[in-house]
Amino acid sequence: MPNVPTITAFANSPDGGRGMARDMRVRWALEETGRPYAVRLVSFEELKAPEHKALHPFGQIPTYEEGGLVLFESGAIVAHIAASGPGLLPPDAPGRARALSFLFAALNTVELPIVEREQAGFSERDDSWYAERLPLLDRRIRNRLDDLSARLGTSDWLDGAFSAGDLMMVSVLQRLPANVGILEDYPTLVSYVARGKARPAYQRAFAAQFAVFLQSQST
């Protein structure tokens, strides 16, 4: 299939089909822009093998291959897809700049404390300090959500029409599951995430990654 990009995703995603893995962002972006794509599933062992590290130096998913083009990092891939056609960036330069600023903010400013808390849950849950540190981690997340909800206000999206900035911000926020109990204190952000997930392109992307999960369970 020439002209159809190939992305990589976990053969066995640790998220149990919840769409938390970072291929979801890329699938969503491709669906928003109406582009078909192929998926190559990668095992945890293959992630660390030289063949995969030639594509992704840090041994992660997703990657994106299209002709001679090889990208890694979900942010770079979504930015590339957004710049390649209509649907994810406004036509005017100032609007594009703001959308890309929000995309970077999602990854470097908002995701950082969310991943920090997630990692603590994975690797520090049995440590003596886990419970005592949680309020500190939660405060770091809330600092960002205070500012984000203030900027969003009662708007549907961060800056007019839905953009790659919203796609990435919703993707990052939905890493905060309900049992964490933080996002729920920001009703406008809960609605914002729900609005993103209700988009037909998100639904198609979610179904595609869920099919991989179901397949991995049956084999």
Add this chain to the structure above:
Amino acid sequence: MPNVPTITAFANSPDGGRGMARDMRVRWALEETGRPYAVRLVSFEELKAPEHKALHPFGQIPTYEEGGLVLFESGAIVAHIAASGPGLLPPDAPGRARALSFLFAALNTVELPIVEREQAGFSERDDSWYAERLPLLDRRIRNRLDDLSARLGTSDWLDGAFSAGDLMMVSVLQRLPANVGILEDYPTLVSYVARGKARPAYQRAFAAQFAVFLQSQST
């Protein structure tokens, strides 16, 4: 001064003139591409004021204003500067894609554990768990540096000529001061950072931010 972009920087940088603040990345990118710029200094109080949050929703520096264009997040600003002229991205599409992948990797994959350790030093140094957690934080950083040094090998830069990806990666790595004792275990990365800092454009950017520090000390 029309056509001269204005960036923001800390009036009183908490780094004591060491060039750790994120305006340094933007100054460096502007110097690499030979573009003059103006700087507006912002106090900590002004960062959180509505006027600044209208430019940067998360109340941080740097911002970038140029005509009607307003950007925030150092990643978005450096990517914009890199795309606006020669000097920071190769001319071919695959090369540009790889450079931007490394820029995103610097911010979302490599900087995350480095900032996590930095924040622990700021806000958890007096907590009972600080010393016990440090090896865990160091391991997370080393995992990334293992992969990064493997990719760099004995090359001068990550992918042929110096690019925006190198600019951001060097900027992130130099957040690891010698007293942390991690970077020093990777001699090729120490050389890589030194090579970046030796560039005339870095030197000019560093001198400009240092002048702000000296000025803040004398008033």
